[in-house]
Amino acid sequence: MEKLKNFINGNWVTSSEPKTSSVINPATQEVLAQVPFGPSTASDLDQAVQCAHAAYLEWRNVPVMQRVQPLYKLKALLEEHHEELSRIITLECGKTIIESRAELQRAIENVETACATPTLIQSEFSENIARGVDEFMIRQALGVCVCIAPFNFPGMIPFWFLPYAIACGNSFIIKPSEKVPLTLMKVFELIQEIGLPDGLVNLVHGGKETVDAMLEHPKVKAVSFVGSTNVARYIYSKGAANGKRVQAQGGAKNPVVVLPDADLEVTSNIIADSVYGCAGQRCLAASNIIVVGDHGGKVKESIYEAAKKKITGFGLDESIEMGPVISKESKSRVEMLIEMGKSEGANLLLDGRGFQVDGYSKGNFIAPTILDGVSSTGNLVKTEIFGPVMSLLAMKDLDEAISFINTNSYGNMACLFTSSGASARKFRNQADAGNIGINIGVAAPMAQFPFSGWNDSFFGDLHGQGRHGIEFFTQTKVVIERWPREWTRKF
Numbered sequence: 001m002e003k004l005k006n007f008i009n010g011n012w013v014t015s016s017e018p019k020t021s022s023v024i025n026p027a028t029q030e031v032l033a034q035v036p037f038g039p040s041t042a043s044d045l046d047q048a049v050q051c052a053h054a055a056y057l058e059w060r061n062v063p064v065m066q067r068v069q070p071l072y073k074l075k076a077l078l079e080e081h082h083e084e085l086s087r088i089i090t091l092e093c094g095k096t097i098i099e100s101r102a103e104l105q106r107a108i109e110n111v112e113t114a115c116a117t118p119t120l121i122q123s124e125f126s127e128n129i130a131r132g133v134d135e136f137m138i139r140q141a142l143g144v145c146v147c148i149a150p151f152n153f154p155g156m157i158p159f160w161f162l163p164y165a166i167a168c169g170n171s172f173i174i175k176p177s178e179k180v181p182l183t184l185m186k187v188f189e190l191i192q193e194i195g196l197p198d199g200l201v202n203l204v205h206g207g208k209e210t211v212d213a214m215l216e217h218p219k220v221k222a223v224s225f226v227g228s229t230n231v232a233r234y235i236y237s238k239g240a241a242n243g244k245r246v247q248a249q250g251g252a253k254n255p256v257v258v259l260p261d262a263d264l265e266v267t268s269n270i271i272a273d274s275v276y277g278c279a280g281q282r283c284l285a286a287s288n289i290i291v292v293g294d295h296g297g298k299v300k301e302s303i304y305e306a307a308k309k310k311i312t313g314f315g316l317d318e319s320i321e322m323g324p325v326i327s328k329e330s331k332s333r334v335e336m337l338i339e340m341g342k343s344e345g346a347n348l349l350l351d352g353r354g355f356q357v358d359g360y361s362k363g364n365f366i367a368p369t370i371l372d373g374v375s376s377t378g379n380l381v382k383t384e385i386f387g388p389v390m391s392l393l394a395m396k397d398l399d400e401a402i403s404f405i406n407t408n409s410y411g412n413m414a415c416l417f418t419s420s421g422a423s424a425r426k427f428r429n430q431a432d433a434g435n436i437g438i439n440i441g442v443a444a445p446m447a448q449f450p451f452s453g454w455n456d457s458f459f460g461d462l463h464g465q466g467r468h469g470i471e472f473f474t475q476t477k478v479v480i481e482r483w484p485r486e487w488t489r490k491f
């Protein structure tokens with residue numbers, strides 16, 4: 001099977017690395033491609049950085065209105081190839097085709113938002129800060145910026161960064177996850193058509209060696225990372241130690257609180273969608289469901305019914321609501337965590353292990369699973385499962401729920417279901433998380449807003465998307481000017 005090529009300086013080039021890693025369809029175990037994976041990918045990266053740096057030196061002086069023109073073309077091409085790209089996402093990542101289409105829509109919205117860079121990049125001017133003296137601030141590009149992407153949103157996450165970076169005058173290099181590189185291969189075929197200068201946007205495959213080369217290369221100025229918390233922490237500290245600007249989004253363990261005044265049916269369906277969407281492999285997946293004052297057990301029953309009816313299977317089948325998890329290792333890990341929950345005293349209310357899908361006996365399927373009575377002081381409530389497993393916890397009131405939430409080391413998302421404005425206001429004010437949902441199950445910020453993880457879910461200051469993207473991908477320069485009349489030639 002052919003080894004995937006890198007895209008460097010406007011050309012598809014063979015990696016110098018002989019070793020590869022297999023790209024595997026998680027529903028069938030079919031090997032879809034081989035991706036370069038080993039130490040020599042570091043030299044591929046150096047080649048890309050040199051070309052990207054040369055491209056940046058020209059591009060930074062192209063007027064911003066011209067810099068966004070290729071993005072309009074990219075938007076049109078992403079729309080034209082929406083279905084083809086969505087199918088690739090499903091084949092390599094496992095999620096349902098409906099989820100893949102929605103993911104790509106979020107990517108397109110980031111391209112659209114970045115088209116507003118001519119306005120967003122405008123800056124500040126103060127006349128007469130002292131008599132005859134003016135002061136202003138301009139935003140200039142940084143240079144070569146890189147992105148290290150995770151497996152779970154191959155078609156969306158690179159777009160939290162790429163369109164903003166290039167619209168601001170930078171060049172860009174992406175390293176996709178070795179598990180799902182095919183979506184970006186197709187995206188780069190489209191990027192070839194939008195009229196960007198050679199070397200401005202590059203794709204380099206690999207794993208840790210490529211990442212370390214990015215973090216060590218003196219010409220790399222900024223690093224955007226999305227992935228697990230341990231790697232995010234490593235990237236933030238190593239990147240910062242090497243003088244780079246870093247934004248590193250990490251893992252999560254998202255709590256959802258259900259108050260007794262919430263609409264039962266709507267709430268249960270939304271929570272099931274959040275927990276089981278993308279087979280639980282979303283950094284905004286609800287995980288710890290805290291039910292307040294459920295004396296008759298009605299909420300638990302309603303959530304159980306909503307979970308039980310989810311249809312698990314092959315993602316290209318339009319009727320399917322949940323696909324497989326990404327790998328055999330991931331499946332075993334999720335099953336191990338279900339056992340851990342049981343050993344900490346939880347009752348396995350719904351067991352999705354051993355689930356078989358007709359015609360897909362080799363798939364990494366786990367059907368919806370619910371652990372009830374999960375210990376609020378055990379290890380499971382602190383561990384990101386990244387699979388279709390709900391933990392149910394019972395608490396007496398909103399204060400207890402907020403205190404519990406605020407002991408968690410993560411802070412990606414916290415949600416509340418209620419019909420009380422006062423409870424909602426208290427929750428959004430006091431819950432320690434960067435993305436809050438009120439009667440929302442997946443509080444994913446739209447492209448105009450920053451993707452605001454907190455605590456161990458984010459390392460850095462400026463997040464991805466919107467204005468934060470513009471600020472991250474530019475450095476400010478302040479100019480103070482005096483032009484005395486007597487120094488000026490009189491006309």
Ligand code: NAD
Nearest residue numbers: 149150151176177207208211227228231249250251252283
């Ligand atoms: P991961 O951390 O295993 O890998 C992410 C990227 O880092 C990949 O490109 C991988 O090749 C690279 N990498 C892996 N190990 C490395 C190492 N030791 N040194 C350097 N680079 C390394 O993450 P994943 O499994 O691909 O993605 C799932 C994780 O991402 C989950 O924890 C999820 O919560 C998180 N995530 C977070 C967000 C967010 O916005 N906070 C969004 C999506 C996913």
